[in-house]
Every structure is written in C-alpha cells, then in structure tokens.
Amino acid sequence: MNEDELREGLRSEMAGTTPPPPLSTTAALGAARRTHFRRRALWAFLGSVAVVLAVTGFAAVATPDGHLYQPAGQGPLASPDTKEPWPTGPDGQPQEDRTARAGSRYEQGSHLLSEAVSVIPSGFTTPEDPSSQSAEERTLRTHQAQFEDKVGGVDVWSYSSSVAVAQNKGTGRVIVEVYAAGNQLPTEPCDLAQKFWGMRGECQVETVGTARVGVVARPSGDDRLDQWSAYRHPDGVVVFVAQGVRLDESRPALTKLPFSVPQLASLAVDERFHLK
Incomplete structure (x- = not known):
C-alpha cells in the first residue's frame, strides 16, 4: 500500500464514524444539578445525624462519603463497653441509659x-396532655x-x-x-x-x-x-x-x-x- 492509498483508507474510515454530539448546555446543567443535589442530600443526612446524636448520645457516625461525623460536645457518659455501669435502678439493676424511669x-x-x-x-x-398519651x-x-x-x-x-x-x-x-x-x-x-x-x-x-x-x-x-x-x-x-x-x-x-x-x-x- 502506497501513501495515497493509506490516506484514502483513513478518509473512508472517518467518514463511516458517527461524530460525537455537540456539548449540550441542558445536559451540563443537569449534571451540575445532580452534583448539587447529592451535596444537599449529604448535608441533610448530617443534619439528621446531629438530631440522632443529641437524642441517643452516640459519639460518631460515618457519612455516605466515608467521612466521620463527631459532635463537638461531650460524648455519652457510659456505654456497654465501659466498666462503669449506669446508676442502679429500683429493680437493683443498672439503668438502660442516663434517664431514671422509676x-x-x-x-x-x-x-x-x-x-x-x-x-x-x-x-x-x-x-x-391526654391521659392516653405515653410519657414520650x-x-x-x-x-x-x-x-x-x-x-x-x-x-x-x-x-x-x-x-x-x-x-x-x-x-x-x-x-x-x-x-x-x-x-x-x-x-x-x-x-x-x-x-x-x-x-x-x-x-x-x-x-x-x-x-x-x-x-x-x-x-x-x-x-x-x-x-x-x-x-x-x-x-x-x-x-x-x-x-x-x-x-x-x-x-x-x-x-x-x-x-x-x-x-x-x-x-x-x-x-x-x-x-x-
């Protein structure tokens, strides 16, 4: 194959290939919105985690992107893994958590x-409150x-x-x-x-x-x-x-x-x- 035949073969191959579509502004904006939505979802997750932490006293939790969220305040005073149990309740057993229920x-x-x-x-x-409602x-x-x-x-x-x-x-x-x-x-x-x-x-x-x-x-x-x-x-x-x-x-x-x-x-x- 000489040089002219090589050039002609390349032209034929390129002519048969579908060119990529032009850059779509709509598609670009859609991708940006999806990225923004994912970020907002992550922050919403962190907000709900903060509420759970306040109620349960958990010290830390992993976010969807693998980061560790940890509150700035004091963590739980005791846990099942610590040697110091919760105070003893009226039944003679340690309480489930820091709140006395009897x-x-x-x-x-x-x-x-x-x-x-x-x-x-x-x-x-x-x-x-209505008498039918629980304490919670x-x-x-x-x-x-x-x-x-x-x-x-x-x-x-x-x-x-x-x-x-x-x-x-x-x-x-x-x-x-x-x-x-x-x-x-x-x-x-x-x-x-x-x-x-x-x-x-x-x-x-x-x-x-x-x-x-x-x-x-x-x-x-x-x-x-x-x-x-x-x-x-x-x-x-x-x-x-x-x-x-x-x-x-x-x-x-x-x-x-x-x-x-x-x-x-x-x-x-x-x-x-x-x-x-």
Missing part, C-alpha cells in the same frame, strides 16, 4: 413538675430525672420540668431545671446563667434578699426561650427557671410572659425548687 430519682422529677405548675400566676392556665408523646407537661456525672464517687443528677402556659389563644412555656450538689457549673451568677442550654444574652444580677441571681432578659441569636434566671444555693444545688412566649410552632404565642424579671429571679431561689 424510683426515687424519677419521683423527684415528677415532684419538680408539680411545683412548677403550682407557681404559674393567675390569669394563665396549664393545659394537660407528651409535650404540655413533661419531667425528667437524668444522671449527669460521678464526682468524687458520688452520682450527680439533674431534674427538669416543662409546663405549657396558656392565655387566650396563645401558649408559651415555663421550664425549671435543678442540678444536684456536686455539679461542675460556675458560681458567678451571670457565668452560671450563660450555661443554661448553651444560650447567651444580656445578663443582669438581681438581688433577692441576700441572694444574687443571674437573669438573662434578652437572648442573643437564640429564640428557643425569652428569659431565664440562675442561682446556686450555698450547698451547691443549682436552679434555672426559664420562660418563653411560644411552646412550639404549631400554636400561637403568648402576648406576654407569665413572670416579670424580679419574679423570675425570686423563683430561682424559691425553696420549692431546692431539691436535695
């Missing part, structure tokens, strides 16, 4: 709820007793209660949380107040008798609650009392808060919440 600790949480309901001022009502389904009146830590060989517990507070068509809430003596929370009133739920805001010190109470009346960058007070008793017990105009997104908000700032400060030192 026994004296559970009753303390229930007692705190009753006391929280009792301080709601006149002009407001405190609706109750209730949102109007809730309470919990939770193991926090072991300090110096002593179990440190916290107790929390949430009460829905209604007036006219609006529904807000009042929350009381108590941390037993031995907790590692700050002593200075405003430093203590800034530890509640990790929320920040403008803090002022209110004097109730001889007690100094930290009160945040204007939160910054967080609308979960509107005001809260914090007090450490001389024996180390810490009390937080908080209020918000809104219970959840499904109900209209209150037009005014149940307590004034001085009243909120007084509740923090109220002996009814001084659990021992």
Whole structure:
C-alpha cells in the first residue's frame, strides 16, 4: 500500500464514524444539578445525624462519603463497653441509659413538675396532655430525672420540668431545671446563667434578699426561650427557671410572659425548687 492509498483508507474510515454530539448546555446543567443535589442530600443526612446524636448520645457516625461525623460536645457518659455501669435502678439493676424511669430519682422529677405548675400566676392556665398519651408523646407537661456525672464517687443528677402556659389563644412555656450538689457549673451568677442550654444574652444580677441571681432578659441569636434566671444555693444545688412566649410552632404565642424579671429571679431561689 502506497501513501495515497493509506490516506484514502483513513478518509473512508472517518467518514463511516458517527461524530460525537455537540456539548449540550441542558445536559451540563443537569449534571451540575445532580452534583448539587447529592451535596444537599449529604448535608441533610448530617443534619439528621446531629438530631440522632443529641437524642441517643452516640459519639460518631460515618457519612455516605466515608467521612466521620463527631459532635463537638461531650460524648455519652457510659456505654456497654465501659466498666462503669449506669446508676442502679429500683429493680437493683443498672439503668438502660442516663434517664431514671422509676424510683426515687424519677419521683423527684415528677415532684419538680408539680411545683412548677403550682407557681404559674393567675390569669394563665396549664393545659394537660391526654391521659392516653405515653410519657414520650407528651409535650404540655413533661419531667425528667437524668444522671449527669460521678464526682468524687458520688452520682450527680439533674431534674427538669416543662409546663405549657396558656392565655387566650396563645401558649408559651415555663421550664425549671435543678442540678444536684456536686455539679461542675460556675458560681458567678451571670457565668452560671450563660450555661443554661448553651444560650447567651444580656445578663443582669438581681438581688433577692441576700441572694444574687443571674437573669438573662434578652437572648442573643437564640429564640428557643425569652428569659431565664440562675442561682446556686450555698450547698451547691443549682436552679434555672426559664420562660418563653411560644411552646412550639404549631400554636400561637403568648402576648406576654407569665413572670416579670424580679419574679423570675425570686423563683430561682424559691425553696420549692431546692431539691436535695
């Protein structure tokens, strides 16, 4: 085969080959959207993982792309693999997790709820959940007793209660949380107040008798609650009392808060919440 015959053969071969389609703008945009969707799906997965981590206390989980997501906060206090078991329940066996579901600790949480309901001022009502609902389904009146830590060989517990507070068509809430003596929370009133739920805001010190109470009346960058007070008793017990105009997104908000700032400060030192 001479050079001319070779060129002619190549021309014939190329003529019989289907050329590639021109670059499609629509196809390119489609590919870009698919990539964007995959990225959004990954971030949505991470968001749901964060919720699961908050509820279950899992320390880390693998994402679809193989990365490891780990919360910045403290991990679970104990696990089936650790030598330190959860506190013993009333049946003589270690609890399943940090929450007490029976026994004296559970009753303390229930007692705190009753006391929280009792301080709601006149002009407001405190609706109750249907009796058919389980404790996990209730949102109007809730309470919990939770193991926090072991300090110096002593179990440190916290107790929390949430009460829905209604007036006219609006529904807000009042929350009381108590941390037993031995907790590692700050002593200075405003430093203590800034530890509640990790929320920040403008803090002022209110004097109730001889007690100094930290009160945040204007939160910054967080609308979960509107005001809260914090007090450490001389024996180390810490009390937080908080209020918000809104219970959840499904109900209209209150037009005014149940307590004034001085009243909120007084509740923090109220002996009814001084659990021992």
